[in-house]
Amino acid sequence: MEKFRELGVSEEMLKGIADLGFETPSPVQEKAIPVILGEENDLVVLAQTGTGKTAAFGLPLLQKIEPEWNNVQVLILSPTRELCVQIGNDLKNYSKYRKDIRVTCVYGGTDIKRQIKDLQRGVHVVVATPGRLVDLLNRKAINIESVFAVVLDEADEMLNMGFQEDLDFILSNTPKEKNTYLFSATMPKEVERIARNYLVNQQEISVGKKNQGADTVSHQYYMVRAKDCYETLRRIIDCAPSMYAIIFTRTKNDAQEIAKHLQRDGIDCDALHGDLSQAQRDSVMNAFRAKRLKVLVATDVAARGLDVDTLTHVINYNLPEDVESYTHRSGRTGRAGKEGISIAIIHSKEKGKLRRVENMLKKEFKYMSVPGGEEICRAQLAFYADKILTSEEYEDMDVYAQDVYDKFAEFTKEELLRHLVSYEFGRLLQKYKNTNDLNIEDDDRGGRSERGDRRDRRGRDGDTVYSTFTLNVGREDGLTPKDLMSLINKYSRRRGIGVGGIRIFDTDTKFEIDEESASDFEVDFSKVLFNGIPLEIKAIPTRDRGRRRDDRGRGNFSGRRDRRSNDRGGDSRDRGGRREDRGGSGNGGKRRGRPGSDPKKPRNFNRSSSRS
Known part of the structure; x- marks a missing residue:
């Protein structure tokens, strides 16, 4: 003192x-x-x-x-x-x-x-x-x-x-x-x-230099397809059994969804965002400080002021919109003289933003390969063995020791260990038995892995295959590619869905979804409205996919105009009662095309990359 x-x-x-x-x-x-x-x-x-x-x-x-x-x-x-x-x-x-x-x-x-x-x-x-x-x-x-x-x-x-x-x-x-x-x-x-x-x-x-991160934090990044971001996150968590981390997302919806999926996968976590009451926030934070939660999924605003000095990792599920926010995020770890790791999960189109963050921090991020199944299982088994070796011995165990010895007397040491590992890690070993390589090579950094995102739509050699869907709203309903991507990201139960081609016609839309995500895709939108219109999403059977690209599908949605006249209003509400303000229909229910639009003229086939 x-x-x-x-x-x-x-x-x-x-x-x-x-x-x-x-x-x-x-x-x-x-x-x-x-x-x-x-x-x-x-x-x-x-x-x-x-x-x-x-x-x-x-x-x-x-x-x-x-x-x-x-x-x-x-x-x-x-x-x-x-x-x-x-x-x-x-x-x-x-x-x-x-x-x-x-x-x-x-x-x-x-x-x-x-x-x-x-x-x-x-x-x-x-x-x-x-x-x-x-x-x-x-x-x-x-x-x-x-x-x-x-x-x-x-x-x-x-x-x-x-x-x-x-x-x-x-x-x-x-x-x-x-x-x-x-x-x-x-x-x-x-x-x-x-x-x-x-x-x-x-x-x-x-203390340090302007706009520069702390020297106690090391910066790493993983580059994968957008649809693989969640799987990458889960593997990173599983490969670090002693992790105590905050996962940052851009939006509260992302925070809720990621926390829900992690909980479903057996990871102790919860979400922290602006929609929680003060009592709910206090409850989540008390559980996190007490380390009853392994990870906390949070938005930038919600995570401000968290007085937790022992975080091992910060994970950027999305890079922040402004590079200065990355400094605040990474500053949550590596505190009080301890070492910390800040991780960014990016796809190839975010490389430019990552370079801007590097330039601001004056630090180079280290390219990391997404852990495979064998690496994850080894890390988990080593952690489990260390916990056994460092566990306390209790005197009362002498009372029960002979019963345990008699039970396992016929097993050799090796057999007993195999049974222990199978009992504790059977499901984990099975889950990671045959894992795919999720990495995308970063040519600038000499990363190694498949060049997946340049071949996504070929449908050969294990690359992405797409299913085609129709949607009963189009340009005259105010739909844009951005709106469609927003609907997919908001309502689909899967994270990081791969989206292929998008064609928006006057009264309907065709678009492609990666085949992995297609099985339950229609069900997710059964009660969703867009500008007052109940959405109908239908898969186009394989036999119909060979039709000409400019087939508008007019007349396929019977009763559609009647539904619009009954259901459309100046504003609409989604499943949770929240207002959806898309700006596409504020005309008192009237349809209005773009000036000079010709319904007989084929529209461009717009391409849109997948978003996490």
Whole structure:
């Protein structure tokens, strides 16, 4: 604790952090604490998630509080309620021996009236999410005109989430004579604008380099066909029995679906996304922190502020839309000095995005081969053997030992081991007995495997074979290839379906689905609406596939126009009651073709790649 004392941390604060197990300051704490304690400069701190930023600003600011002055003196803004609560709890623990300092958190998703009552009792430090604080300011329920310090924690993430206007409004309600401390993992232009407009004579502290990942994280990638992404994910998890990881997805629907499939495959996991109530989120997080869950499937927003320092892996099931988000994702592992692995599962069309992430991080990702069955079984068996070797011995076992010896007396050691392995791993060994090679060769990195995605549609030598389907909506119903892909990704029970050709005619559509996914494809869409029209998807029998490509199939959907006149409305709802706003039919039920469209003229055969 001597180094903390040398930085100027008070005795009361030293006691609080000693109870938390702090011994020596992290690099960001060592650099930031003296500046905040002793100088009147504003500060920009660039440091990765998990480097101890909360203590870097929390310890000195708590120490500067004047308890007898019963006003909000310190304002801390964070992007999510999870991070908000985490910061608030940390500050309360640091000031455990300063009973005269009051800290409160205000955030969305909970009763605002209770938060207003807390504020009315008088507080010195407010930790807030931008949206809820704006609401409180508009209600005149909080006064921040007396703060001497404002902290913008995870500033880049707040701007990514669209809080720029809220931040401008909040900062305009604070006094000019204050210190502003901006903490961020990356430094995009929007963060530079905030620093330029609201910070005065700022110093900059950087732990590592701008927009660069932590040195304790190694970066790997697997390149496969889009339809094989889920199978690749499952193999990666099975090949790392001691994995404790977060799997990141772009959307909450993906998070739900992947978690559901992993649970079905016997993997302890759950999903974390924005649709969960606070009680549900707390339940999932408590199970994950207690390691009752092996993996957590989460969206970027939901995973902000997770205070878990022991993750072994982060898996990017989808690369994020903006490359800066990758830094936040990978920063969830390799924390507190531990080593971590960040994995990206990509298909060939995402290579460009991967290269942009590499350029930003100034790190090269290592190409990895998707594990095969033998590799997975060896890893699982070795893990099982280690668990047996390190298991505790119980004295009470002596009572039952002779019964066990008698039971297995006729077996040799080798026979007994084979029985144990068969009993424990029979299904696993059977599942991975004959596995396909899922890899796609990355020519730029010298990866080795089949060149699958250039031959997908040949239908020979084990490559993808497609089945053809018809759909009872078309161009006049507002359907586009993007809409069709969205419907397939949303409602199909299978992940990563391979989509071949798409032909959208005036009143119907033909498209191709990989034959593996075709068996239960029609059933998945039995109750789905598109712009008010109940979808009818039918497979074209093999004998009919030889018909001319420009066969529109007019008249194949009897009663279709009657259904449209009865069911279509300006907006429609899907199976779960959610509104589907496709923009294709807001005409009060009238059909309207494109200007100049000729129903007799064949349409182009649009190609669309599969999406995960």
